[in-house]
Amino acid sequence: MDTLKGLREKRSGLEAKIKAILASADEDNEGVLTDEQQTEIAEAETEIDKLTASIDMRERHAYRAQAGAEPAGRRVPVADPGIGASRIEVGETLLDPACGYTHVAQFAIDVHAACQPGTPPPQRLTKAMEIARKLDGGGMQAAPSDYHREGMGQDGGYMVPPSFSQEIWDGVYNPDDEDIINWIGPEPTESNVVGMLRDEWTPWGSTGVQAYWRAEAAQMSATKSVTKTVNMTLHELYAFVLATDELLEDAPRLNARLTKQASAAIKWKASDALVKGTGAGTPKGWEIDSGVYASIAKESSQTADTINAANATKMYGALLGLNSRCFWLINPDAFNQVPQMTIGEQPIWTPPVQGLKGVPTGTLLGLPIHLCEHCETLGDLFDIQLINPDGYYCAVKSGGVRAASSMHLYFDYAVTAFRWMFRIGGQSIMSAYVTPANSTVYQSHFVALAARA
Numbered sequence: 001m002d003t004l005k006g007l008r009e010k011r012s013g014l015e016a017k018i019k020a021i022l023a024s025a026d027e028d029n030e031g032v033l034t035d036e037q038q039t040e041i042a043e044a045e046t047e048i049d050k051l052t053a054s055i056d057m058r059e060r061h062a063y064r065a066q067a068g069a070e071p072a073g074r075r076v077p078v079a080d081p082g083i084g085a086s087r088i089e090v091g092e093t094l095l096d097p098a099c100g101y102t103h104v105a106q107f108a109i110d111v112h113a114a115c116q117p118g119t120p121p122p123q124r125l126t127k128a129m130e131i132a133r134k135l136d137g138g139g140m141q142a143a144p145s146d147y148h149r150e151g152m153g154q155d156g157g158y159m160v161p162p163s164f165s166q167e168i169w170d171g172v173y174n175p176d177d178e179d180i181i182n183w184i185g186p187e188p189t190e191s192n193v194v195g196m197l198r199d200e201w202t203p204w205g206s207t208g209v210q211a212y213w214r215a216e217a218a219q220m221s222a223t224k225s226v227t228k229t230v231n232m233t234l235h236e237l238y239a240f241v242l243a244t245d246e247l248l249e250d251a252p253r254l255n256a257r258l259t260k261q262a263s264a265a266i267k268w269k270a271s272d273a274l275v276k277g278t279g280a281g282t283p284k285g286w287e288i289d290s291g292v293y294a295s296i297a298k299e300s301s302q303t304a305d306t307i308n309a310a311n312a313t314k315m316y317g318a319l320l321g322l323n324s325r326c327f328w329l330i331n332p333d334a335f336n337q338v339p340q341m342t343i344g345e346q347p348i349w350t351p352p353v354q355g356l357k358g359v360p361t362g363t364l365l366g367l368p369i370h371l372c373e374h375c376e377t378l379g380d381l382f383d384i385q386l387i388n389p390d391g392y393y394c395a396v397k398s399g400g401v402r403a404a405s406s407m408h409l410y411f412d413y414a415v416t417a418f419r420w421m422f423r424i425g426g427q428s429i430m431s432a433y434v435t436p437a438n439s440t441v442y443q444s445h446f447v448a449l450a451a452r453a
Helices: 003-029 035-067 104-114 123-137 162-172 180-184 251-276 309-317
Strands: 088-090 093-095 187-189 193-198 228-233 235-242 294-296 327-330 367-371 384-387 392-397 417-428 446-449
Touching (some): 035 193, 104 123, 180 251, 228 417, 235 251, 294 309, 309 384, 309 446
Parallel strands (some): 187 392, 327 367
Antiparallel strands (some): 327 384, 384 446, 392 417
């Protein structure tokens, strides 16, 4: 059997095994993975990473042997080597990370033309693929496809110029954008499973590190930190866009569909999962586990579909680890009640002082307000939330400068389609809310107002 083919088949078998484990958990345990299942998935994904590295190396070696062993690319240093493609030099030649294309629509149209029966690839595309293979020593990934055609590149697909994959990533994760994934701030990782250290110690609790008063000459009692490592899986998220021939003839619209709209769709889905994902094939959102968030009861005389100052102050008091990074999430339907909140004659909402700069919706009790469509409608649980982002851990799969290794442009013979993919995982740092030392009001990194029906 061909070695490369065998490696690919082995990787496919492991991927199928992971899907079967996840399906079993969905059917038998409402999506909750057992410790044994988590271990099996972690081991399988570790083996998949090794197989992928071996496959990539063999493919690069095969190409270099065919092309006369051209030298690997030398990367010019950049300010942030973990994001995007920079200038690439091979020998004395400066290579373009866009591989000669102005925008992704040009590249897509050429690939579409190359996929037509009996049609040779456009010369510009052939030259672009030569550049793409040289970038980073051939480290870029090909777009996977079920349709194989001689000359199409690795696995029957065309390599995606790194600058275009970076455009998608910039649209998904932009700290200046108003969305959950940006406020949480994901951590990049090279692994598909991340070990998260969970420490739920409190200074007034009875476990973990303790302090004691000591009588003269009395023996000291030793204590130690109580932590637990939890494996968090990064799940695949994708946008799969079909393009008609009419759209392929309209480069500006196609470019927007493949960059702005694809990245916006991925960002929305990722952010929604961080809030309300089930944890089965998605990140686990803080709304799902009733033992994680603190729910503040409505006032006894409070009417339906209202939010008042007493609600806000009680939510503020229930927030764990208050700091300057904390923020309010409010459904737009509920926001019109916020500017009316007062205690006595003193407003607790502060309007924006810098127009659209800074916090355009103002602050409530000194913390910024973000209007959020991921919140529930006015009057329902989670229509207004107070969040400490330090209480949520989020990680994304990053190939560093090899952005194309986690986002692919996909083409199939029968239909022209575009697929962009990356991995993301997330869950609450703590498994339950905290009972304060001298209070019956629970505290949490996530505080919500109970329903007011």
